Amino acid sequence: MHEPKPPQKITVLGAGAWGTAVAIALAARHDVLLWGRNPAQMTQAASARENTEYLPGFPFPDGLDVTADFDAAVAHVAHGAGEAPLLIAACPVAGLRPLLQQLKGRAIPNIVWLCKGFEYETGLLPHQVVRAVLGDAVPAAALSGPSFAQEVARGLPCALTVASTDKALRERVVALVHGGNMRVYSCDDMVGVEVGGAVKNILAIATGTADGLGLGLNARAALITRGLAEITRLGTALGGHAATFMGLTGMGDLILTCTGDLSRNRRVGLALAQGKPLDTIVRELGHVAEGVPCAKAVRELAARLGVDMPITNAVAGVLFDGDSASDMVARLLARDPRDELA
Numbered sequence: 001m002h003e004p005k006p007p008q009k010i011t012v013l014g015a016g017a018w019g020t021a022v023a024i025a026l027a028a029r030h031d032v033l034l035w036g037r038n039p040a041q042m043t044q045a046a047s048a049r050e051n052t053e054y055l056p057g058f059p060f061p062d063g064l065d066v067t068a069d070f071d072a073a074v075a076h077v078a079h080g081a082g083e084a085p086l087l088i089a090a091c092p093v094a095g096l097r098p099l100l101q102q103l104k105g106r107a108i109p110n111i112v113w114l115c116k117g118f119e120y121e122t123g124l125l126p127h128q129v130v131r132a133v134l135g136d137a138v139p140a141a142a143l144s145g146p147s148f149a150q151e152v153a154r155g156l157p158c159a160l161t162v163a164s165t166d167k168a169l170r171e172r173v174v175a176l177v178h179g180g181n182m183r184v185y186s187c188d189d190m191v192g193v194e195v196g197g198a199v200k201n202i203l204a205i206a207t208g209t210a211d212g213l214g215l216g217l218n219a220r221a222a223l224i225t226r227g228l229a230e231i232t233r234l235g236t237a238l239g240g241h242a243a244t245f246m247g248l249t250g251m252g253d254l255i256l257t258c259t260g261d262l263s264r265n266r267r268v269g270l271a272l273a274q275g276k277p278l279d280t281i282v283r284e285l286g287h288v289a290e291g292v293p294c295a296k297a298v299r300e301l302a303a304r305l306g307v308d309m310p311i312t313n314a315v316a317g318v319l320f321d322g323d324s325a326s327d328m329v330a331r332l333l334a335r336d337p338r339d340e341l342a
């Protein structure tokens with residue numbers, strides 16, 4: 001039987017949709033401080049008791065405070081801040097390195113990140129960025145899995161996976177986050193967990209595009225299944241375990257994001273099918289769509305590694321090379337037949 005931890009101090013750095021949802025969910029059981037980098041937005045959120053810009057309609061529970069003061073956010077979980085504090089980074093991949101640089105040299109208990117993607121400029125996974133900036137001494141973990149912010153903020157059931165090579169941190173994350181309607185599994189395959197979370201966003205763009213073009217449910221199932229094969233090829237080439245891609249952070253998140261209209265990446269695909277230009281789509285979305293930069297990073301990485309990723313390449317062609325959405329489909333269908341398991 002899981003023994004829930006008594007209330008602990010948790011800081012969430014990043015007040016977008018996901019950071020806010022996680023902060024709301026954890027504040028039912030813990031003392032949570034949510035930090036956002038925009039002082040005007042945080043002042044507004046503090047007085048409205050709601051993040052009206054990134055997650056409207058979800059009032060803050062009593063256990064949640066907000067701040068734009070970075071020192072105060074770090075001090076909330078610094079030494080002496082209780083038995084088992086947790087520091088969570090909830091920014092997009094593009095913001096991870098700058099955020100970690102702000103943390104470098106400060107006394108932090110651990111670092112757990114929620115972002116999904118490869119760093120655009122370097123092709124690194126988030127855990128590799130964390131190691132490059134903070135070194136090996138800080139306990140580090142990725143928390144990932146199928147989880148739309150709005151559903152988590154509403155308290156609906158969800159299951160996540162914490163990945164870390166640090167067993168004590170895995171146990172701490174499970175002890176603090178598992179509970180209520182949230183189940184948390186754990187594993188030590190950081191590469192597998194992060195590759196699944198990154199590449200599913202590209203495949204959600206592909207599936208949204210196919211659905212937007214009216215290609216039908218058969219095409220959708222084919223894209224999801226062949227997408228899983230792509231995730232597995234890249235992930236195992238990078239050292240991930242094949243079984244991880246069948247789990248929550250692989251197949252689970254792939255199904256959710258490819259089929260759920262709450263997905264921002266899927267919505268990018270639906271809009272591409274209408275022929276909208278990418279900059280308009282991104283502006284109208286008002287949130288990050290990690291699959292966009294990730295498609296370029298993964299196309300380059302896969303080419304370097306000699307890994308065949310036709311769906312990713314087709315998505316990148318539409319996003320960056322001016323291919324039309326129907327070109328993308330034609331290009332995928334025109335490929336030579338191959339052995340399904342090759």
Ligand SMILES: NC(=O)C1=CN([C@@H]2O[C@H](COP(=O)(O)OP(=O)(O)OC[C@H]3O[C@@H](n4cnc5c(N)ncnc54)[C@H](O)[C@@H]3O)[C@@H](O)[C@H]2O)C=CC1
Nearest residue numbers: 015016017018019091092093095115116147148149287288
């Ligand atoms: N929204 C969701 O349902 C889920 C999102 N994620 C992942 O979480 C990450 C964040 O997503 P969202 O919060 O939904 O995005 P969002 O677009 O709603 O918000 C992004 C937030 O990050 C902030 N930000 C950007 N750069 C920053 C930096 N350098 N330092 C601090 N803050 C910075 C922005 O000001 C904004 O508040 C993404 O990698 C996403 O894939 C993961 C699971 C679920």
Ligand SMILES: O=C(CO)COP(=O)(O)O
Nearest residue numbers: 145146147148263264265
């Ligand atoms: O990662 C997510 C769900 O697990 C959210 O997906 P989107 O970023 O496409 O909205």
